[in-house]
Amino acid sequence: MERAIRFIDRLTAWFGKAFAWCILAMTLGVGYEVFVRYVLNSPTAWAFDLSYMMYGALFMMGGAYTLSRNGHVRGDFIYRLWRPRVQARIELVLYFLFFFPGILALIFAGGKYAERSISYTEVSVMSPAGMPVFQFKMLMVAAGILLLLQGIAQVMRCLVCIRDGEWMQQDEDVEEMEKILLKQAAEKLAQRGANAS
């Protein structure tokens, strides 16, 4: 089971990280647009479409990766007081109650929506370049499938936690600066305590 969890984690992280680079494309593309508009006086026809497509792709495809890193906000002021086993039991139920129905709806309804868009190779009406948008709408289904997979991994995580009584260790990954600094400070303190005794 642990192997399956790690496999799904790596898969969603790969997609999340691959699409994360959209931010760089977006920064450069929009920067270029401003440059040619003011300096060369000839705005591009595609920069606006590019910016929202990059943004949409970025956050949709990052959703599953964020879930695997426990990055979606929870109102955890009571949750954190529980023992891991209790947390896992409740979460296990809630994944079936709150998670899968919504995600399945996203996949099926998104699929129909994208299908319609593909059937006439829809293009954007927001800018003169007429960028195609059907592939952008297909992302909704792709994001839903990734989330579904990650949801299955999370359910397995809960099962492992119920069995072992503690949450599974996560693979190393980039972390927020405050988390890294807090961890370093805690380690330093522990070390000092060990030296003193």
Added chain:
Amino acid sequence: MTDPQIALSMLGVFILSIFLGFPIAFTLMAMGVFFGYYAYFDPARQWRSYDKLMGSEDPGTFDIVSAWFEGFFNNRIFDLFVNQTYSVMSNDVLTAIPLFLFMGYVVERANIVNKLFDTLYLSARRVPGAMAVAALATCALFATATGIVGAVVTLMGMLALPSMLRARYDTSFAAGVICAGGCLGILIPPSIMLIVYAASSNVSIVKLYAGALVPGFLLAGLYMIYVITRATLNPRLAPKPMASEIEHLSPVKIFVMLLTSFFPLAFLILAVLGAILFGLATPSEAAALGALGGLLLAAAYRSLTWDRLRESVYLTVRTSAMVCWMFVGSWVFSSVFSYMGGESIVEEIVLGFDLSPIMFLIVAQIIIFLLGWPLEWSEIIIIFVPIFLPLLPHFGVDPLFFGILIALNLQTSFLTPPMAMSAYYLKGVAPPGVELTQIFAGVMPYLVLILIAMVLIYVFPQLVFYLPELVYG
């Protein structure tokens, strides 16, 4: 039960399920789908193809099952769900969020804080409480550029707090400055919180930025006055450095130091803000330029490495996904909620209390203040603030004004227990011997200052409206 009653119970069930600690974005989505399925349920649509099939002769089992499934998914909630998701995906206000986040993460990693703090301290060293003043200014500037609370507080907690303690500053006094200063970034533009508010309230983000500028400086100014006054009145809180400890530096030297640490960052912020306020660029474009500027800045400080760039990119995707998926959930939820008449019944109930506008404002702000104890700003703005927004016209409150009050108010959500992130982060990195109670004691006065700023803005609304009216008529 009537639809509005069901809408109210939907809100109730949702609030209860927040306590279970499940990721809120998905809870919202599920609530929207369940209650929406009920609200939009139409037997004619559900059974149309099934009945037709049963009318024909000898239907196969497979056909019956598939006809049933087709009917099951033939509910308008699914169209609504997809449309709301797509409108978050193609929202042109929210595009600025990943860009500003990216800029923040890049600047955060540019190794700029040490230099900034040292230089500001040297240039302020004749002022009473010089180190606290420098810490406050560093926090404000850095928080404004990054818009991320945790990083500022931890970085300053490792850098400025030990220096202040070594200089025999009072522990509470030193801790309070850092905690409060680090939160200014969510108020002073270009703040990410205001973009989120703009997307949920449909107030123009440009006007919000213009409106938040004066209140932001007002609050920072109040903090500054407080720090200097206390240090003057009670020098024991912030002892003056001995004459031997003061290095003698020529003003030219200090100016050169400022030129390499303070001005580049200040210039970056001003350029981004200026481009937005003078209408030279949309907020997203300005954010992209800011991110490019941040990359240049990091390169100039020789701290732009491949690893740091990668870190910034990956953290950007995670934080953006967190915020934007919550929008997906919230928009699905709230459109079902208002379809069932939830909005109007909330209006009816609130109007039934017959509040005066000032009472309404006070009650609303108290509720938001209380929500800030257990919840984070993102949840409050995306989920709970939209419940208040339809009420504003009844009381003649401008949503722009309301947004600025909230931005001031939410400073407290980082500072008040039980979820005082700012204080906990500081405690986590502080030298041993600094207690949480000391940090909270140091933070208290700032809560009063925030309240004073809110009252000032209520009494003189021109503080908010002057700039937006000046620039946009």
